Amino acid sequence: MATLSDVAARAGVSVSAVSRVLSDAPETRVSDETRERIKQAARDLDYRPNSAGRALRSARSNVIALVVPDLINAIFIELVRGVEDAAIQHDYLVLMGRTEDLEPGDERARKLLGEGRVDALLLQPEDRPNVVDAIAGFAEQKPVVILNSVEANAPGSATMPDDVGARVAVRHLIDLGHERIAFAGGVPGNPTNVRRESGFRAQMASAGLDVDPTFVTSFGYTAVDGERAADALLSGEHRPTAIFVANVNAAIGLLSRARRLGLAVPADVSIVALHDSWTAENSWPPLTTVTMPWYELGRRAFAQVHGRIQGEDPTGIVVDDPAPRLIVRESTAKVDASRRR
Structure with a gap:
């Protein structure tokens, strides 16, 4: 097995230079050419660092925790991939967890966060306050x-432009001739829901359309929440011709409930959802969605937390590149002119 000395001899530099470059030490002062020569030598020799020894010397584990509400939620797949791709480039491992593991006082939270097992935490909270409270001591x-579930640009945060995504979705419905447009939102007061509702209202106002108060619901982002929104919005005689759903999982539930209510999608009601996933293109009819930059959010969030590990100050960023993009499928269609009002 190759050693630091072997890499140093091949690259023609000192052992200490090799150690600093391969550990990404912030005080490293070498040229870009020398840095690349060292890394190439390590690759040529298939050098593998002694992780246990390095952790003892640096008081770091080279592991970060990524905690999300639901490990099987399809919309988090790209987030996880982005975090892992960025982590691999910095020789970090990613430990996955659920927010259920972060209940205040829970033994699992203490083991995950309080025993030096991870160097940092990326947290996608659920729509409940005690999740953030549970990590206060660790933070x-x-x-x-x-x-996401925090105010945009808050220190130590990475969010997406939910308001822009909402505007893209509602503009699509308006372009199809819809005027009676409803909003099926998330939990009231949650920052993501606030941004999405703000974008919905802004796009309606820019088109000169009023928002019917009975066409706005705030139940949540699960399929069951979508079913509740469908009952509230579609059960009576006074119905919208289109609905913007603030989350694709809720849209799946809303779509299913609409069919059970005897409504055809999109003939009776068009549906567009924020976020895209494999579930959206495999529903019936396939859902029109607005895709958000989950993968880039993961990469940028890791870069943030890695910088913090190196001593940088906390910052807040909004990841808006690539911009939200409309994916048109069969759940939306032009409105029948007789049903506009």
Whole structure:
């Protein structure tokens, strides 16, 4: 097995230079050419660092925790991939967890966050306050970056332009001739829901369309929440001709419930959802969605937390590249002119 000395001899530099470059030490002062020569030598020799020894010397584990509400939720797949791709480039491992594991006082939370097993935490909270409270003690000692469910540009956060995504979705419905447009939102007061409702209302106002108060619901982002929204919006005689759903999982539930209510999609009601996933293209009819930059959010969030590990100050970023993009499928169609009002 190759050693640091072997890499140093091949690259023609000192062992200490090799150690600093391969560990991404912030105080490293070498030229780009020398840095690349060292890394190439390590690759040529298939050098593998002694992770246990390095952790003892640096008091780091080279592991970060990524905690999301639901490990089987399809919309988090690209987030996980983005975090892992960025972590691999910095020789970090990603430990996955659920927010259920972060109940205050829970033994699992103490083991995950309080025993030096991870160097930092990326957290996508659920729509409940005690999840963030549970990490308060950890956040005083280790870097934490909160994803999405926080105010945009809050220190130690990485969010997406939910308001822009909402406007893209509603503009699509308006372009199809819809005027009676409803909003099926998330939990009231949650920052993501606030941004999405703001985008919905802004796009309606820019088109000179009023928002019917009875056409706005705020139940949540699950399929069951979508079914509740369908009952509220579609059960009576006074119905919208189109609905913007603030989450694709809720849209799946809303779509299913609409069919059970005897309504045809999109003939009776068009549906467009924020976020895209494999579930959207495999529903019936396939859902029109607005895709958000989950993969880039993962990469940028890791870069943030890695910078914090290196001593940088916490910042807040909004990941808006690539911009939200409409994916048109069969759940939306032009409105029948007789049903506009």
